[in-house]
Amino acid sequence: MGREIFMRGQNASERLHEFLLLGAQLTPEKPAVVEYHENETGFLSYRQLQDRVAGYAKTLDELGLDIGDRVILEADTSASSIAAFLACSSRGLPFVPISPETPTKRLLSILGTIRPAFYLQADDGRRDGIPEHIGTGRFGGSGVTIERAAAPRVRHRREIVAADPAYVVFTSGTTGRPKGVVMSHRGILAFYRGMLQHGIVGPESRVATTAPLQFDFSLLDIGLALGTGATIAPVPRSLLRWPRRFVKFLRDAEITQVNGAPSIWRPVLRHESAQLAELGDRIRGVLYSGESFPLPEMRQLQELLPEARIVNCYGSTESIAASFTDVPRPLPKDMERMSIGYAHPGAEMMLVDDDGAPVTEQGADGHILLRSSALFTAYWDDPAATGEALVPDPAAPESGQVVFRTGDVATRGEAGELYLVGRADSMVKIRGNRVELGEVERRAAEFAGVAAVSAVLMPRSGADPVLAVFVVLTPEARQEGTFDEMGLCAFCMEDLPGYMAPQEIHVVDELPVTPNGKIDRPALREIGEAAAAARRGTTVTGAPAGAAAPTADRSDRP
Incomplete structure (x- = not known):
């Protein structure tokens, strides 16, 4: 046929x-x-x-x-x-x-x-x-x-x-x-x-x-x-x-x-x-x-x-x-990242800045908005989240048409193709599955002895990235010295799929923050890399002084 x-x-x-x-x-x-x-x-x-x-x-x-x-x-x-x-x-x-x-x-x-x-x-x-x-x-x-x-x-x-x-x-x-x-x-x-x-x-x-x-x-x-x-x-x-x-x-x-x-x-x-x-x-x-x-x-x-x-x-x-x-065949020797190209027929990816204005110049970063007939209807029983994701088309807000705010940031190439830069929020991909770091953090924060927690996706050369959580203990847990790292892993797995369970746990004195008061995830990543290097007997250049050693390492988990 x-x-x-x-x-x-x-x-x-x-x-x-x-x-x-x-x-x-x-x-x-x-x-x-x-x-x-x-x-x-x-x-x-x-x-x-x-x-x-x-x-x-x-x-x-x-x-x-x-x-x-x-x-x-x-x-x-x-x-x-x-x-x-x-x-x-x-x-x-x-x-x-x-x-x-x-x-x-x-x-x-x-x-x-x-x-x-x-x-x-x-x-x-x-x-x-x-x-x-x-x-x-x-x-x-x-x-x-x-x-x-x-x-x-x-x-x-x-x-x-x-x-x-x-x-x-x-x-x-x-x-x-x-x-x-x-x-x-x-x-x-x-x-x-x-x-x-x-x-x-x-x-x-x-x-x-x-x-x-x-x-x-x-x-x-x-x-x-x-x-x-x-x-x-x-x-x-x-x-x-x-x-x-x-x-x-x-x-x-x-x-x-x-x-x-x-x-x-x-x-x-x-x-x-x-x-x-x-x-x-x-x-x-x-x-x-x-x-x-x-x-x-x-x-x-x-x-x-x-x-x-x-x-x-x-x-x-x-x-x-x-x-x-x-994907080009063969890959150019000087290629550093793959293009995500253009939207499929019937759709269009647009780039806008933080104020919603179009980003058209080559090399400038912008938030990806998707205009398409293939968009989801809503998040089930969650109108607030739906309203944050499906937003008025900035090119014609009077029309009532909505576009999808993907949460991804991209830059435009010479021919108008797009290159993915990263996320604008705390969503990451683990083995192809979408993971909101906030959900992992909220679950870990419910565990006894945890005063504050931040989750970070740690890159690993030649291997899958590792989900790590950085934990600040309550004064009681710190004083008693009885914090149960294995118990935290098991606690997370009671409520989260396996790919969302922490593979590394690092206990730190405090969570570093940026000048505007947000958790400094790059700094946490450096702490994790320093701990990994210490286990290998090597040194990570630029690791923050006084980086805490991990209390538990679950990097061998499936």
Whole structure:
């Protein structure tokens, strides 16, 4: 089936499930999703995927849920979890993806915020203790099994419209509680259409997705594959920990495109480069997002995969992504940083100064504003945060149009392309996941003996950055000398995902501040670097005098 015919059908779609299941009409017997069981790979065809969606939807419909009722979906990415969220879409039920590894306390916070009608988890899920007022069920290859019916509800709506919420993805929030990003059918499809115009994959591609289902990058991958009539291949989470098994999966599943955060490549480049090179004529594309790709590692990846088109994807959960920029091949020897290019078709990235005035001159920094039809609707039940992020278009404030204040700072290159400078706030990326340092700080501050705390992302040469917390003790804890560093780590992990748990803890006499009274994070970084150098028996030039040695170092944590 020609790409042109497929794209015409996609342009007629108005809702998420229609867009992603078009292949069931045009290429019904073609593989839609690769399934991996006990070291063997199979697949679900587009027709089989549609049948599974229909079966799930029928059971969901019998629950009597109304359009707009939220359904929690706890699972890793798989054929069945894709079918589950498409079934929710077909019934107008916004799905809320949750990781099976989400700590119970954090999950309960999300449940209290989103107030779901039903909780679905995979057949092999181990979650229990879901509040009794929420219906529960399981899903898998044999269908959906209802364990506890949803509370009786009244249906007020009859039609699913494009402006309705399709899903809510929870990210780290500055308020100390997870923040729910609401995306409509119209918004997600606007993004998919803009992305697909880049021609990153074709109908014969097999796309490996490495992102967890609750991370919006997984929805990008699924849309990229199924929206093109290609095949999506979820990589089991367990395989990502073992580079040899990961490469074997890529070979066995006949993968042609690999998507994920740059960190998925580091173990492979270090330990299985020869095996990866054997796939050099098969893997035709790599798309990465979530963090910068170290240039030495990028050069190595280009050498091992000489046929691969490598694309730098930039964006936020609030718009899934904003740009797709081809990485030069080969990288210029004098290149210092990658460009994030220009916004995808249907969107525009603007730069403004602190007063909202346009920044047009080359080399000047500005805040990135995104103008797009693919913007999120709101943060769930948080109008104040929504108003801070969705702001009037500075070029035409009278129009009522809003743009997204990304929180990122960039500079403009010679041809108008953008280069990311950093964040204007305390948000960082850890292994591709968005983390508000304020949320980590608020949790750590609740631990006994902590008087003040600041979180900092510490760069590590040739390795993933490390999340460190710098702690000032209460007078009592300082006097007693009983502060429990291991206990602080465990306390954080009770409420935060693993990637948000501190990997280093440094006890300091005080938190350094800048002249305007803000926490001096660069100074804290120097303290951390001095402590790391002391452990190695080396010296860090410029480290502040009297830098405190860490009471605990958790840099070997996964």
